Amino acid sequence: MSKNTIEIRWHGRGGQGAKTAALLLADVAFKTGKYVQGFPEYGPERMGAPITAYNRISDAPITLHSNIYEPDYVVVVDDGLLESIDVTQGLKEGGALIVNTQRSREEIRTALRGFTGRIYTVDAREISVCALGKYYPNSPMLAAVVAVSGVMEQEEFLQEMRDSYAHKFAKKPEVIEGNMKALEMTFAAIEEGQAARERSACA
């Protein structure tokens, strides 16, 4: 796999929007000029069943059509999956795991039994309920993966997402600001978590 390609694996449950989030990420990366892939891996489709989705994002055309076994980043949309699925399998050294959870990073690390790589936690529920009044994990998780992976500039991402939301929610513009707020809150939360971690590393 070419060095300038970022590979991301998403874990979620059917109906939670992990596939949609992967497609949205492909969309926004495409708009910033990248070559992209966003694709789901389907088993028997049913609400609540674990599903996997993938992204490849590159500066060069991508011909690969296999699944991703050694991702740079793994996004877990439902932390209930940590007990049933080996979410860190194949995760590259130097990569990172991003988990939507209300638990602390230390609790997540304990649940992962021996994983020594980077972990980022995002409380997408709190952010989404605060920004939107409802629980939609997609926007926070998208912002989190952009912040952690640096796949594109945050400002550029926000601008493209505003355009996407304006298009997607043309008939309910009242949710555009809430979604934008969710993205910005997530950026701030990731930065703050990073700062906290650096402090604890120093202590």
Added chain:
Amino acid sequence: MAIRERLSGNEAVAYAIRQINPDVMPAFPITPSTEIPQYVANYIANGKIDTEFIPVESEHSAMSAAIGASAAGARAVTATSSCGMALMWEELYVAASDRLPVVLALVNRALSGPININADHSDSMGARDSGWIQIYAESNQEAYDNFLQAYPIAEHASVRLPVMICQDGFITSHGVENIQLLEDDKVREFVGEYMPAHYLLHEKEPMAVGPYAVSAYYMETKRAQREAMKNARQVILETAARFESLTGRKYGFFEEYRMEDADYVIVLIGSAAGTCKAAIDEIRSATGQKVGLLKIRVFRPFPEEELANALRDKKAIAVLDRSEMFAATGGPLGAEVRAALYSAGSRAEVVNYFYGLGGRDITVDDFKEVYAKLERLARTHERTDMYTYIGLRER
């Protein structure tokens, strides 16, 4: 100027259908092709095109209605997958023998059973003897490009055969990738208006379509179909040349990837070609080993001579099949490639693999193992089985 977009394979085919604006689309939903009629129905509902959409009660009816529409003189299209195509079975043969240029967007999926919704070529490979032209895609771009070339091939006066445009279920149909689209006016000019020479609604030329053929006529009808299939070869190449001058994208019966100096070659069909190309680039830059790929685009008519020419001087060849036929000779592509090589007097080592059945993934590492085996075979000439497997669990 081409339009830079990102679309799934299903979106790309639906987009092509919108640009072509065919007269009639009867269709019945089945995963993973459902989105195609769904998107087209949206285009129709939104007034983008005036295609007559017929929500039929089964795939048997979908193909029957497409046949009726095409016989009447209309440009007809449908889409299906897997068991949906199986239910069209008898009608596939009727469309071909009636010489009706119906186009079928097939999203390849394993046939039951066991029930499975994923990519596999058993549906179209099972229909390889039905008299349809079959064109396969590696990517969303190719699914789109092939679809645009379907009607000019199908409707050509020397061909008049139905065409199925195949792509791999989920891998391309549901995967979003970058794609270059053509402007609507360029597509309409390229595809042209359908002006059938003979059709049922022609009031001055009463005719019957699909009458009983007694034994005194049946065999000649089949011979005529074979002649049309032979004629299609030239038309496929001419259409590809016209498409290339429009888009710069080159198509033929097959694509050769790093084949000029290759000693060890994989022959396959469909989306796995992209992964194979990545493996080839890695192997060549890491070891310099001369590996290449021949990706079949047109399986019917089968490009026997051209294929044998392209493979003539190769040391070892692996032919990969994504469908079973339970023959002692292996899979359908393996059998045809071996026959072509035998006719051409080739002495290359050939090994036939089954891979990817029911959506089993195939990776760069899998391809590296195949190339390693080809290198060993060419060196040792060891005896091999007629067929073997990639990625099969032995226990």
